[in-house]
Amino acid sequence: MSGCLRIAFYVRETEVLGPHKRFALWVQGCEKNCAGCIAQSMKDPGGGETVEIPRLTDIILSVEGIEGITVSGGEPFLQARELCELIRAVRAERDFGVIVYTGYALSELSGVLLNEIDTLIDGEYRETLDDDKGYRGSSNQNIIHLTDRYKDCYDYGLGRKTEFFISGDKRMMVGIPSESAKKLWEKLQADDFEQQ
Ligand code: SF4
Incomplete structure (x- = not known):
């Protein structure tokens, strides 16, 4: 029987x-509980939708x-079994690469989800080590190629790139934000507040 994923x-x-x-x-x-986490709304395990x-x-x-x-979050490894099921179902149909962002260090992780990942970006976000480099939030995090795919x-x-998605009253920021992107995101959210 298939399971469910709780997603943001x-x-x-x-x-x-x-x-x-x-x-x-x-x-x-x-x-x-990383200081400076920009994904606060994704921390509540009862939030989002199944x-x-x-x-x-x-x-x-x-x-x-x-x-x-x-896959990012939130914490992907808290739903490792369900994510495995999803990735295997997708890969049964198409040759898909898989990248996962986790707040845990690779040395803390084990289990089958690791076998499904091509590249893992590991470690907590540490605001004091945020060096504005691309693809990860702080210098303690590592981009680990578990396969040769990437x-x-x-x-x-390339540095940091961010995309903003705006649809009706929904706003989403995608990517590891630079300082200027964070300021723009705050402004977008403040504008949203003013409209309510
Ligand atoms: S691991 Fe990620 S989502 Fe969790 S608190 Fe840290 S930055 Fe936020």
């Missing part, structure tokens, strides 16, 4: 969370032109 949201296509065009999924729930894995699989497979999926694909000279 997803975007069907992004170019700022790894190489190539990717589906991006943010899972809901995180036990850590989605049946076959439905999410169909949504991902319906997107043309993407090379893989990036080994030569990361262009570290």
Whole structure:
């Protein structure tokens, strides 16, 4: 029997969370308490919404032109079994690459989800070590290639890139934000507040 994932949201296509065009999924729930976390709304394990894995699989497979999926959150490893089920179902149909952002260090992790990941970005976000470099939030975090799939694909000279999605009253920021992107995001949220 298929399970459910508790998710915060997803975007069907992004170019700022790894190489190539990717589906991006943010899972809901995180036990850590990183100062400066920009994903506060994704920490409550009872927040977000639950989605049946076959439905999410169909949504991902319906997107043309993407090379893989990036999973962030929240904490992906709190729903490792369900994520495994999702990734295996998608990969049964298409050759998808998988990138995962986790707040745990690789040395703290074990289990089958690791076998499904091509590239892992590990470690807590530490605001004091935020060096504005691309693809990870702070210098203690590591971009670890668990397979060769993306080994030569990361262009570290690109720096940080962020996308903003605005649809009706919904606003989403995607990517590791630079200081200027964080300020713009705060302004967008303040504008949202003024409209209420
Ligand atoms: S691990 Fe990520 S989501 Fe969790 S508190 Fe730290 S920055 Fe926020």
